[in-house]
Amino acid sequence: MAITLVNPGGLPEVDVYRQVSIASGSRLVFIAGQVAWDADEATVGEGDLAAQVEQCYLNIATALAEVGGSFGDVAKLTVHVVDWTPDKMPRLLEGISRAAAKLGVTPVPPATLLGVAALDIPDHLVEIEAIAVLD
Amino acid sequence: MAVSLINPDGHVRVPIYHHVAVATGSKQVHIAGQVAWDENGDLVAPGDLAGQVAQVYRNVAKALDEAGATFHDVVRFTWYAAGWKREMYDAFNAGIEQAAREFDIATPPLALIGVDILFEPGILIEAEVTAIID
Numbered sequence: 001m002a003i004t005l006v007n008p009g010g011l012p013e014v015d016v017y018r019q020v021s022i023a024s025g026s027r028l029v030f031i032a033g034q035v036a037w038d039a040d041e042a043t044v045g046e047g048d049l050a051a052q053v054e055q056c057y058l059n060i061a062t063a064l065a066e067v068g069g070s071f072g073d074v075a076k077l078t079v080h081v082v083d084w085t086p087d088k089m090p091r092l093l094e095g096i097s098r099a100a101a102k103l104g105v106t107p108v109p110p111a112t113l114l115g116v117a118a119l120d121i122p123d124h125l126v127e128i129e130a131i132a133v134l135d
Numbered sequence: 136m137a138v139s140l141i142n143p144d145g146h147v148r149v150p151i152y153h154h155v156a157v158a159t160g161s162k163q164v165h166i167a168g169q170v171a172w173d174e175n176g177d178l179v180a181p182g183d184l185a186g187q188v189a190q191v192y193r194n195v196a197k198a199l200d201e202a203g204a205t206f207h208d209v210v211r212f213t214w215y216a217a218g219w220k221r222e223m224y225d226a227f228n229a230g231i232e233q234a235a236r237e238f239d240i241a242t243p244p245l246a247l248i249g250v251d252i253l254f255e256p257g258i259l260i261e262a263e264v265t266a267i268i269d
Contacts, residue, residue, distance in 0.1 A: 008201030011169075011194055012176035020198045023163045076165035078263070086255045112168030112263050114215055115252030133163060 017111040023075040023133035033127040034059040053095025056128040077111040078129040084115030152245035156210040158267035164202040169194040188230020208266040219249025
């Protein structure tokens with residue numbers, strides 16, 4: 001695999017992500033911010049952060065599969081959550097673990113979590129950007 | 136060095152960054168958003184934007200070092216500031232100046248984005264950093 005995940009000494013160890021990824025590969029994959037749309041552009045999980053997170057992850061996996069990759073090739077995630085408060089963390093983790101179970105992977109690339117005022121439409125609670133490296 | 140920093144002719148010059156980085160290399164180093172945590176996850180410099188910026192640099196330095204990279208391999212620094220206002224710029228700059236005293240930092244392309252909130256209240260600023268090596 002082209003992605004090496006590491007947690008440097010002297011930085012906090014966090015369960016759900018690693019602080020650094022080192023990616024070797026010749027094809028960089030940039031994926032548009034994924035929201036909880038299904039293939040018909042209908043929002044999945046209205047008002048349900050966990051369900052929307054799960055759908056975002058599944059959409060990223062779908063995008064990567066199209067170009068010959070998988071979630072294991074992700075080098076970096078950026079998670080944008082509307083009106084984030086730390087008490088939403090369990091719902092976020094629930095969505096990630098559901099997606100991980102469906103995809104059969106443990107996705108822990110470096111991640112950034114940002115609380116934002118609004119996304120594309122009010123129904124969307126979360127949007128996730130991913131960068132992957134293949135070959 | 137694999138990273139060339141460029142300011143295009145006819146474009147505004149800003150002391151703390153360049154507009155363009157051109158990188159040649161076979162490995163990309165992606166770093167999770169770094170905040171002003173110490174190694175135990177305790178917040179350093181509560182309420183002190185300059186202090187938090189400097190601590191973020193210390194954490195980025197550790198991450199780069201672990202990956203075999205330095206600040207001169209960085210191709211972008213994206214800063215996210217909770218409740219950003221223009222008058223916070225002096226404190227932001229003071230943090231960068233402190234980091235420059237501690238580390239041999241460079242001036243890669245930079246973005247500064249104001250967001251509602253970061254991971255938890257008290258975290259004033261977070262940086263995402265990407266480097267290219269080898």
